[in-house]
Amino acid sequence: MPGLPPNARWEKIEDHASRCAGIKWREERIRAADGTDLALCITDMELGSGATSTAPDVAFYILYFQEIEISSRLTIGNASSIPPRLPDLSSALCMLKRRSSQWDDRNVRCTTACLSYRGYWTSRGRPTEKGLNMDAAAALSWISQLHRNSYGGETQESRPSANVVLWGQSIGAGVATNLAADSTMPANMQLDSLILETPFTSIRAMLEVLYPQKWLPYRHLWPFLRNHLDSWKNLETIARKYETSSSLPEVFILEAAKDELVPKELSQKLYNRCLDVQLPVTRKAVNGAFHNDTMFRGDGRRAVSEFLSHRMCSARVRT
Incomplete structure (x- = not known):
């Protein structure tokens, strides 16, 4: 629920900086298409054995979508503000940086942007699926503009390719697949991959999980939902959307072995x-790992860093 826990709106990045292992985060402000003011947490990293002395071959932009409560009747996990998540994300990025020191022929500029949806942390408004989709699209547009500003003065031949990773946790995974399925990727970017952390197939499926008793009304109300977050449907749309492109986006599903909320059958x-x-x-x-533990545990952070390292090493050097 927006504003929960009670201090969520007053959280600051600096409150958690000492646990971010030297990763420096900053806050940026953007606006969604309807004018809603939103917050982003941003960090930049130079990766690769020659990262400090050589211009990047590739630019990677990781867009992170957090877990939230989607309605008063459907809370999956612990909805809160972005800053408390930064230490675990920072740890995964540090693992990635250590891995990158072993790369022989790749230098990458990596920017991670964590979106605070409307109604959460210092972002304005109230969350709906339509609003969340606009928020995600606004964050993607901001990343596109950042890449343009960073490399706009370079020629097409010398400009690093821009690759986007959409990373969503639980409900955030639905936001990520919505964005990949329904939004047009900016002309200067390409969708590289999706990380779906403790995902579910759809809100309808979760209603049936949370309310298995057939006599309860909630599981039967799915036709009237304003929020569907149907990743199962979105995956087919994504495949069709990119079937004629040079490469399909790769999907990485990160499960919690002891997930107490989302059954393994849904990720299967x-x-x-x-x-x-x-x-x-x-x-x-x-x-x-339980539902919200995957990034708290070393194995989860290691798995994400391995996947990102693999994608960065596999990326084409030029657009």
């Missing part, structure tokens, strides 16, 4: 869906 369905629509997909279950 997403995995099978990727196979059916011919999207490249891998998955990893984090042993001992």
